[in-house]
Amino acid sequence: MNVQRRLLPNTAALAAFEAVARLGSFTAAARELDLTQGAVSRQINLLEEQFG
Numbered sequence: 001m002n003v004q005r006r007l008l009p010n011t012a013a014l015a016a017f018e019a020v021a022r023l024g025s026f027t028a029a030a031r032e033l034d035l036t037q038g039a040v041s042r043q044i045n046l047l048e049e050q051f052g
Contacts, residue, residue: 026041
């Protein structure tokens with residue numbers, strides 16, 4: 001079970017990914033999520049590192 005749990009992405013990172021995909025930009029996603037553009041970028045980077 002522990003191995004499976006590590007494969008699950010962070011929910012904040014998933015929310016950032018969804019917002020970027022839907023809105024088409026990191027800036028718009030950041031505005032919607034009340035984050036900085038850099039914070040959204042870091043969340044996407046976490047997903048890239050986890051899933052390649």
